[in-house]
Amino acid sequence: MDSVPSRVVALADADPRDRSRIGGKGASLATMAGLGLPVPPAFIATTDLCREFLASSALPEETWAEIEAAVAGLGAGTGRSFGDAEGPLLVSVRSGAPVSMPGMMDTILNVGLTERTLPGLVALTGDEAFAWDSYCRLLKMFGETVRGLPSPLLAASRREAEAGLAPEAPRAERARAVAAALGAAIEAESGRPFPHSPLEQLRESVLAVLSSWEAPRAKRYRRHAGIDDDLGTAVIVQAMVFGNLDQRSGSGVAFTRDPTSGERTLYGDFLAGAQGEDVVSGEFDVGSLADFRAAAPDACAGLERAGAELERAYGDMCDIEFTVERGHLWVLQARAGQRTGIAEVRIAAEMLEEGAIDADTALDRISPSGLIRLAAPVFDPEAPRRVLGRGIAASPGAAVGVLATSARRAEELAAEGTAVILARPETSPDDIAGFIAAEGVMTARGGRASHAAVVARGLNLPAVCGVAGLEVGEEEIRLGDVTVREGEAISLDGAGGEVLAGSVPLVAPRLDQRVEALLAEFERRPRLPLLAEGGAEWANRALDPEGLTICASAAEVESAAAAGSPRVLVDLASGNDPQATLKRAAEIDPGRVEVLVKVTTEWPAAVRRLPAGPWAGIVAEPGSVLAARLLATSSQPTSKEGEKADGAEEEGA
Helix, strand or coil, X not given: CCCCCXXXXXXXXXXXXXXXXXXXXXXXHHHHHHCCCCCCCEEEECHHHHHHHHHHCCCCHHHHHHHHXXXXXXXXXXXXXXXXXXXXXXXXXXXXXXXXXXXXXCEEEEECCCCCCHHHHHHHHCCHHHHHHHHHHHHHHHHHHHCCCCHHHHHXXXXXXXXXXXXXXXXXXXXXXXXXXXXXXXXXXXXXXXXXXXXXXXXXXXXXXXXXXXCHHHHHHHHHHCXXXXXXXXXXXXXXCCCCCCCXXXXXXXXXXXXXXXXXXXXXXXXXXXXXXXXXXXXXXCEEHHHHHHHCHHHHHHHHHHHHHHHHHHCCCEEEEEEEECCEEEEEEEEECCCCHXXXXXXXXXXXXXXXXXXXXXXXXXXXXXXXXXXXXXXXXXXCCCEEEECEEEEXXXXXXXXXXXXXXXXXXXXXXXXXXXXXXXXXHHXXXXXXXXXXXXXXXXXXXXXXXXXXXXXXXXXXXXXCCEEECCCEEEECCEEEXXXXXXXXXXXXXXXXXXXXXXXXXXXXXXXXXXXXXHHHCCCCCECCXXXXXXXXXXXXXXXXXXXXXXXXXXXXXXXXXXXXXXXXXXXXXXXXXXXXXXXXXXXXXXXXXXXXXXXXXXXXXXXXXXXXXXXXXXXXXXXXXXXXXXXXXXXXXXXXXXXXXXXXX
């Protein structure tokens, strides 16, 4: 009988091609280690373990024994020991799903730090205040992520502890008081004390990350993005490096090209004296990579070399997370970076021009949702504009709607058919429903790599982050002496980083020449016929409603096929599971039923191509024609009749 593969894999033994088991983050670490980049030691608990845990709600003891052995191995590779009082090894515990789910899942840093091991960290670093600050960070993340305590409760405990100290109290004294308050809050609210055993901290943290796969926000994101619920997440346990050690240290996120515009330049955020969570949380005003270059020129040069090597290895724009510890660069993650639709097309066009990729790859890099954003209206340059505030241009595009200051209110307004602009002090994974409902997002805090920026780019939403002077109340915002209340009109310029008063008029965009050249590739390829380039009125004429059944779900497709409907129009705009709907439609017998697919500006981002199926043609609404052309070019029918139609002239062109 075949042996069961180990559920725990050392980084040195990980195969980056085994992404489905070791997750995207594990594959990234394996790739970077293979390139010889400076990567802290790590091991990976595989997605197999996640599926087993979710099915049984228990961690197998034999797997826990593997994890204990693996963390001991990390210590051997670093010269420190997990739980040792004199030379303690601390670790991070992170999620790592096979597909990107930015900002949706959980991380715990500084695991292994206790009041017993803390003096050892002081001895290693020579900085008592740093050691106690690291302990406070662990308590906060453990309380929120592992024990599920609300952030405001822990923040209130911190404020209460600090209020009892003299303003001139030393940093270490202040951190000790905060640590005591956070520990007390964890015990009082969760009913269990914070664990002072490093191994128990690790066990609870691993279980929390495995459980985060089933968190409501993660499930909501998967539903929206069409991600399979059965994939599970890997768990990455990695030796800690400290960006918050001193002012020669810091953390950042870099992109090898601008993810908002596609420009070929190193782009990102850096925060001195900080850990990675500080950079992406949106709670801090971060600096740019120019600040990084000035503070640590050698480490920045190392990052530029690593970026060039990673882009060659991936053949794509990369997103890189890094930490600098006392001037030494550590690379923590690299992946093909989330980008806007505008950047998506420009990067593909320029990499084709550079010879880095071929035309097939360039077209494969473009998504229908990206082309919809590329074709989306922009602000009329002739229209008057009243600028209320300026921030970081985090995700381009023009958005007009009424103000909502909570995810809940954004959902309510969107359900009524109202376009919404979501404003938040900063965003968190709990705001995902508001992102999905909104036309654009603005935040008072955060930078280019903040949670709001990354999620907005992934969803092709215009976003302005870190708006100077923005105050977000419960039902209104203030910018200087201007107050905008919920339900009142406001506009966002995601490319210019501006918040604008009222509803600014929109006009059609003009496409870049390189983009035009790439899109011309569509014209040289066989494709399905487009049936409705003339818009909604033409579609009504071209698609005779007699005998036509419109289906938005797999169940409706099943019902139409069973009823013998001669013509089916698949409309994914209102369905909950677009992949399942398309899969069922692709199984229809082309000899009995004519199957058409409708493309609208609400086309789901997760659907990049149509599966092979009995497609007779594609119907495009206004604003979605470029996306429909891409789908028509990349999708092939399974019927002989469809093959003949490949070269047919477009109707209504």
